[in-house]
Amino acid sequence: MxxxxxxxxxxxxxxxxxxxxxxxxxxxxxxxxxxxxxxxxxxxxxxxxxxxxxxxxxxxxxxxxxxxxxxxxxxxxxHDRYSDVSREVMEVLGRWSPVVEQVSVDEAYLDLNGTEQLHGSLEDAGRGIRAAVKSATGLTISVGGASSKLVAKIAAGAEKPNGLTIVSPGSEAAWLAPRKVGVIPGIGPVAQSVLRELDILTRGDLATAPDDHLVRRFGDRGPDLRLLARGIDDTPVDDGGERKSLGREMTLDDDVADPEALETLLLGLVEEVSYSLRSEGLLARTVTLKLKDAEFQSITRQVKLAQPSDLASPIFEAARALLEKTARGSAYRLIGVSTSDLGEEEQLALFDGAAQARERTITAAADTMRRKYGEDAITRARLLEDVD
Structure with a gap:
């Protein structure tokens, strides 16, 4: 069955x-x-x-x-504050499912298979989760439910803010059909322009497009786009098991090409990641930069640190070097940074050099000030100043 x-x-x-x-x-x-x-x-x-x-x-x-x-x-x-609140939200979600896949500081998937007796229908569960997050944090969430991650994500964005949209099994293709092709992951402005030349404007148009049309214009990727337009996605919800990496990313409403603006956004993400590492008592050896261009093509670059760290400076310098080598004037709609090869702080602190030890002392004092006087008590000047 x-x-x-x-x-x-x-x-x-x-x-x-x-x-x-x-x-x-x-x-x-x-x-x-x-x-x-x-x-x-x-x-x-x-x-x-x-x-x-x-x-x-x-x-x-x-x-x-x-x-x-x-x-x-x-x-x-x-960012320290946002990380703390994000953890509060994820703790709430963990009470509703043993399998929660956090994909960013403000987004997550839940696998609710086998929880019908406990939480009822997807609509019941979605309504309950909205109320639980609101009660615990005072924040509103939008929830989408479906038989796949792809359709659930699109559904969550259908009625924001504070929305709840459930797409019942078997109705995915019909529900998606009138929606613009541009909301399909992987179809950016250039691809949309090509599809318009083929008179393909909606997901319904794409779902019924002949294979030869799509292969001729998109190569082997063409038939896959048609599957996405039909809402076919068997990607599992993955809780990741034991923590293997820790990262943050930001989706941008407008494409950004300016290198200084990208660096500033990257620094903010690094501050958030480094704070989370320290909060969990972890040090990272590897830094990964993630970019997504205007055509939704993902680019990842990775480098190992000379010494394991939970500090913003070495992580940012590594990520910035990757950005300088990768960006080269292109425009991006997503930027992210993650750290991996994680180890316990007590085990890896032996690798600290004098400079890193000094920054650790300064950072610990800054973290203390934030906890005592508020997260905005101290921040990096670059994140406040006019960078003109």
């Missing part, structure tokens, strides 16, 4: 901005953005829905954001 899979995708709504508004209720209902710097090279990394109404989105330059929204409230990121 074939068992229908039960998958939920959970996506925190405007996560960074929502955390800032939750921590400072006077910001509620106002256009709030989280971002770095004030010049034309300053960049927004998250925006509230009130700010998005003015066209302020992730990767919008601060200069453009202020022109579009003169009353914009710009807040420097507090």
């Amino acid at each position: 074939i068992t229908t899979r039960r998958v939920l995708h959970v996506d925190l709504d405007a996560f960074f901005a929502s955390v800032e508004i939750r921590d400072n209720p006077s910001l509620a209902g106002k256009p709030v953005a989280v971002g770095y710097g004030e010049g034309s090279r300053g960049v927004i990394c998250a925006a509230s829905y009130e700010a998005r109404a003015f066209g302020v989105r992730a990767a919008t330059s601060v200069h453009v954001a202020r022109a579009r929204c003169p009353n914009l409230i710009l807040i420097p990121p507090r």
